Amino acid sequence: MALGAPAVIPKPHTSMRHPRKARSLSRQDSVFGLLMVAPVLVYTGIFFGIPTLLMVWMSLHDWPLLGDPTFVGMGNFSTAFADPVFRHAVVFSLGYALVQTPLVVALALLMASLVRRQSKGSALFRIIYLMPYVMGFGSSAFLWYWMVDDRTGAVKAVLLAVGINVNQSAWLSEFIPGVIVVITLTIWKTVGFFMLLMMSGMQSISDEVYEAATLDGANKVKQFFFITLPLLRPTLVMVFIFAITWGVLVFDQFYILTSGRPDNRTVSVVHWIFTNSFVRFDLGYGAALSVLVVLGLAAITYVQLKMLRNPED
Amino acid sequence: MRTPRNIFASISAAGLLLLTACGDGGDEETPESMTLWARGVAEDQAFLEALIEAYEDETGIAIEATFIPQEQFVQNFGTAAATGDGPDIALVDVAYMPYFASTGTLDPLTEQIQGLDYSEELAPSMLEAGTWDDEVYGVPFYLDVSMLYWNKDLFEEAGLDPEAPPADWNEFADAANAISDLSDDVNGFYVSGACGGCMTFHIFPFIWASGGDVMEGEDEATRPTLDDPVVTETYEFLQELWDDGVMPNGAQTDSGTNYGGGFGAGDLGMTMLGSWNISQLLTDEVDIDFGVAGMPGRNGEDPVSFIGGDSITVPADSDYPEAAFDFIEWITGEDAVEIMVDYNVMPSRMDLIEELMVPIDERYQAFADAVATGQTPQNVDQNAIYMDATSPMMTLNEAIFTGADIEAAQESAQTSAEGIAGE
Amino acid sequence: MMKRLSLSNVSWWVVCSALAIIILFPIIVVLLASFKTIGELNTYPPTIWPNEVTLRNYVDLDSTSANVWRSAWNSTVVTLGTVALSLVLATLAGYGFARFKFRGDGIAFLVVLATMMMPFQALLTPLFVVLQSMGLIDSLVGLVLIYTMYVLPFTIFVMRNSMSVVPQALIDAATVDGVSRLRILGTVMLPLCWPGVVSATLFAAFMAWNEFLGALILLSSQENFTLPVILTTLQTGRYGQIDWGILNAGVVVTMVPCLLLYLALQRYYVSGLLSGSIR
Numbered sequence A: 001m002a003l004g005a006p007a008v009i010p011k012p013h014t015s016m017r018h019p020r021k022a023r024s025l026s027r028q029d030s031v032f033g034l035l036m037v038a039p040v041l042v043y044t045g046i047f048f049g050i051p052t053l054l055m056v057w058m059s060l061h062d063w064p065l066l067g068d069p070t071f072v073g074m075g076n077f078s079t080a081f082a083d084p085v086f087r088h089a090v091v092f093s094l095g096y097a098l099v100q101t102p103l104v105v106a107l108a109l110l111m112a113s114l115v116r117r118q119s120k121g122s123a124l125f126r127i128i129y130l131m132p133y134v135m136g137f138g139s140s141a142f143l144w145y146w147m148v149d150d151r152t153g154a155v156k157a158v159l160l161a162v163g164i165n166v167n168q169s170a171w172l173s174e175f176i177p178g179v180i181v182v183i184t185l186t187i188w189k190t191v192g193f194f195m196l197l198m199m200s201g202m203q204s205i206s207d208e209v210y211e212a213a214t215l216d217g218a219n220k221v222k223q224f225f226f227i228t229l230p231l232l233r234p235t236l237v238m239v240f241i242f243a244i245t246w247g248v249l250v251f252d253q254f255y256i257l258t259s260g261r262p263d264n265r266t267v268s269v270v271h272w273i274f275t276n277s278f279v280r281f282d283l284g285y286g287a288a289l290s291v292l293v294v295l296g297l298a299a300i301t302y303v304q305l306k307m308l309r310n311p312e313d
Numbered sequence B: 001m002r003t004p005r006n007i008f009a010s011i012s013a014a015g016l017l018l019l020t021a022c023g024d025g026g027d028e029e030t031p032e033s034m035t036l037w038a039r040g041v042a043e044d045q046a047f048l049e050a051l052i053e054a055y056e057d058e059t060g061i062a063i064e065a066t067f068i069p070q071e072q073f074v075q076n077f078g079t080a081a082a083t084g085d086g087p088d089i090a091l092v093d094v095a096y097m098p099y100f101a102s103t104g105t106l107d108p109l110t111e112q113i114q115g116l117d118y119s120e121e122l123a124p125s126m127l128e129a130g131t132w133d134d135e136v137y138g139v140p141f142y143l144d145v146s147m148l149y150w151n152k153d154l155f156e157e158a159g160l161d162p163e164a165p166p167a168d169w170n171e172f173a174d175a176a177n178a179i180s181d182l183s184d185d186v187n188g189f190y191v192s193g194a195c196g197g198c199m200t201f202h203i204f205p206f207i208w209a210s211g212g213d214v215m216e217g218e219d220e221a222t223r224p225t226l227d228d229p230v231v232t233e234t235y236e237f238l239q240e241l242w243d244d245g246v247m248p249n250g251a252q253t254d255s256g257t258n259y260g261g262g263f264g265a266g267d268l269g270m271t272m273l274g275s276w277n278i279s280q281l282l283t284d285e286v287d288i289d290f291g292v293a294g295m296p297g298r299n300g301e302d303p304v305s306f307i308g309g310d311s312i313t314v315p316a317d318s319d320y321p322e323a324a325f326d327f328i329e330w331i332t333g334e335d336a337v338e339i340m341v342d343y344n345v346m347p348s349r350m351d352l353i354e355e356l357m358v359p360i361d362e363r364y365q366a367f368a369d370a371v372a373t374g375q376t377p378q379n380v381d382q383n384a385i386y387m388d389a390t391s392p393m394m395t396l397n398e399a400i401f402t403g404a405d406i407e408a409a410q411e412s413a414q415t416s417a418e419g420i421a422g423e
Numbered sequence C: 001m002m003k004r005l006s007l008s009n010v011s012w013w014v015v016c017s018a019l020a021i022i023i024l025f026p027i028i029v030v031l032l033a034s035f036k037t038i039g040e041l042n043t044y045p046p047t048i049w050p051n052e053v054t055l056r057n058y059v060d061l062d063s064t065s066a067n068v069w070r071s072a073w074n075s076t077v078v079t080l081g082t083v084a085l086s087l088v089l090a091t092l093a094g095y096g097f098a099r100f101k102f103r104g105d106g107i108a109f110l111v112v113l114a115t116m117m118m119p120f121q122a123l124l125t126p127l128f129v130v131l132q133s134m135g136l137i138d139s140l141v142g143l144v145l146i147y148t149m150y151v152l153p154f155t156i157f158v159m160r161n162s163m164s165v166v167p168q169a170l171i172d173a174a175t176v177d178g179v180s181r182l183r184i185l186g187t188v189m190l191p192l193c194w195p196g197v198v199s200a201t202l203f204a205a206f207m208a209w210n211e212f213l214g215a216l217i218l219l220s221s222q223e224n225f226t227l228p229v230i231l232t233t234l235q236t237g238r239y240g241q242i243d244w245g246i247l248n249a250g251v252v253v254t255m256v257p258c259l260l261l262y263l264a265l266q267r268y269y270v271s272g273l274l275s276g277s278i279r
Helices: A027-059 A075-082 A084-115 A120-134 A137-147 A154-161 A175-203 A207-215 A220-231 A233-248 A252-257 A269-278 A283-308 B004-022 B042-059 B070-082 B094-102 B110-114 B124-129 B152-157 B169-180 B196-209 B229-243 B275-281 B321-331 B334-342 B350-357 B364-373 B382-387 B392-402 B406-421 C002-033 C068-099 C105-117 C120-133 C140-164 C168-176 C181-210 C213-218 C227-235 C244-278
Strands: B033-039 B062-068 B089-093 B139-145 B147-151 B270-273 B290-293 B307-313
Touching: A027 A283, A027 C068, A027 C105, A027 C120, A027 C140, A075 A084, A075 A283, A084 A120, A084 A175, A084 A233, A084 A269, A084 C002, A120 A175, A120 C002, A120 C244, A137 A154, A137 A175, A137 A252, A137 C002, A137 C181, A137 C227, A137 C244, A154 C002, A175 A233, A175 A252, A175 C002, A175 C244, A207 A220, A220 A233, A233 A283, A252 A269, A269 A283, A269 C120, A269 C213, A283 C120, B033 B042, B033 B070, B033 B321, B042 B062, B042 B321, B042 B334, B062 B070, B070 B089, B070 B094, B089 B094, B089 B321, B094 B124, B094 B307, B094 B382, B110 B321, B124 B139, B124 B307, B139 B275, B139 B364, B147 B152, B147 B275, B147 B364, B152 B169, B169 B229, B169 B270, B196 B229, B196 B270, B196 B382, B196 B392, B229 B392, B229 B406, B270 B275, B275 B364, B290 B364, B321 B334, B334 B350, B350 B364, B382 B392, B382 B406, B392 B406, C002 C244, C068 C105, C068 C140, C068 C181, C068 C227, C068 C244, C105 C140, C120 C140, C120 C213, C140 C181, C140 C213, C140 C244, C168 C181, C181 C244, C213 C227, C227 C244
Parallel strands: B033 B062, B033 B089
Antiparallel strands: B089 B307, B139 B307, B147 B270, B147 B290
């Protein structure tokens, strides 16, 4: 249950395979192995299994913070389908993910091509480009909150220095400017991670392929489109799944920067779950929305895997 | 709405029967210490620490205070109360009194309050907001009363009578425009547009004084009325002020960080502030001459202030319910109020505001008058409907700045408010 | 030919440096701003370089109503707790998965990995109820338990991978010498797998230090707040103006430990990220 952070989406056909396990098959060994793994299995049962089942169970109830839950069947779900804020939040989160993803992927691809070669300079720039990634979204959002402030922020200072004086005071209250600020922040913070993934994907393409292409007279641009991109496909699949998933589950940045303004139009799905569960204390409804999000994301990921699957597979 | 003054009359009639049943007194041991939870941060509530110290000196009973940030208070207190881990005494933002009263989190205090000599002097609207199904669950403790503050220096500069606050909305708009026209750095009016709690405090008095309301009914039957025609007039009026450029740009996005809009700096003609703020303005650092008055209704009707603040309550799982009420009695008594006044905190006792605060600064008189006639909203969903960043009222507030059609915004706000109320 | 090469080399440096400046800009300006006086922070037009350097913003971090140093301590506790608990669990499980075969091991590993497909955000509502029933709401222990669950799949994956490449001959040699399986873990496996341990540690540490939503929900008294949550109280001071100096200093205190740790150990961090994501 990562996904808020670099999770592992294993490439289905390689990672599920056991690593070469050269070991004896004695009964003692197998008991010992189970003993080693048992704590994690119990732990996962308590903090993953139970909450997952509870999420489904709660979603069928009116579950207040104070007082007893009452069974409402699918009531929460029919409320959700009729809930205009939730419906808008779904469209908004998806739209945000769809706008944000190509931008960050394109930039990451460009940066990866720039710093993929082995050199001191490349190594230095790689380190720098990944720096924002280790900061949290929370603290980054507060940093940007100050940066875009109309009276005191650093963006203002820079714009004034180059002779541009725009009124920034409504940036975080209006839809387009607010979303642009959040997208810029998110790209700034995550582009290094995606660059890294792509770079390592690129490094696994052997130089001989390029040499052969050069001999055939293909220029750099052609090489990029006809060699790099196709061979990078597995990496791109993963990058897209990450970026889309993170986009759909966006919370911190919008919560801190726009708080849903204007008119609840920047309320993301997770923000709405948060509001219903922990502001309105309608935990059952929050759980129902969570169930819908889980199902929706699973469907999106499945479709992505299908669409981006290598034809030979 | 019930007239506040009649609460006790109606309650005594209904409650007399229960009198004997509820008196489980006598067998409780005197505690060495009790726990108390309050919202906010300790630094804002230094007066409370002083009170607690004085109480321990006098009675030998220690009070261990825990402060919980405003945003987390409901969840934390609610969770703790539900699992029996709650405090012996809790200070509850009156906005949440209906929620806690209706969920059985608190002990009813009806008879004990009736037994206080000064029960008639307690801020009536707050007492009522803490009343649920004819039981009173909280004793008003300190108040935050909304008022129109105006800068007399700027009034004079703009050719207005510095001693005469606006008598109706037309005068208000004229004054605000005249002051804004003085210079680019000066503005006529200010609201913290992106702060839900602030906006209820700023705006409800406009609506109430003009004969409207944002909710009707009481207890379980309370329902939102964001589609009230007076609400339309109020928002159209505020929208016009914004369009006239009377408010600075920052008003739209201020999530409470610039509450008061720098009134103390002298750049602002008028604003709605609470009684908390007068003490800040009375410090040496602030060098402006200002007045305080109630916000009149549209056509000059009498002002109706927003009475906010904290009620002091005994949670249902309190270990020492009787000692807790002794503490409540002490903390609303004269000795305690004198300490509060030293910290410029407005007590809930109308008699003592008059007696102790007005002599400090005559502007407190306006507050003293406002407490008796002011209102406190009573709604279990107050946060979800009127205050939270995603609440229907907040989307309505945005219409002030975006120029959206007010009636359309009201209609959609009302629909979602009814959805929340119906949950 | 030489000339063209160096020209493209120059443009490469220009493009890469420009990107680096853009990426470093926010970090640098907030560092600078955190040393400005409160007066300078509120003057218009804003400055980039401080006119006057002061430590006041840092000194005031504990005298403000929101005690940032206290939160830094909480964050440290939560981070160390998460790292410790997740490393113990992941090391054991990684060892079990990498070196032993038992009935259902494939399915067990699949289950552990499958937890990664579940968005953490969706589980917070039921997790709140689970912790509530354990009396662990508003408790740093509760937060450690949740964070550990969050990082476990990744850390197990990294540990399993690094342990499975240890040559079997080394283990056989130890076994022949009569060393127990558990001691082999300590004396043979861990000394060889420490890059994996470092990667897993960094991953868990960054996550626990930076996580916002879970802490926002599960902590409720200010004395327990972690750094990302305390910043919200700096953002919305109850009365009076926002103190940009303190907010910026708070941001710096939150980000600098991560940056330093990253710069010191970036090789392991990067290889961990890659092995976790790509393998």
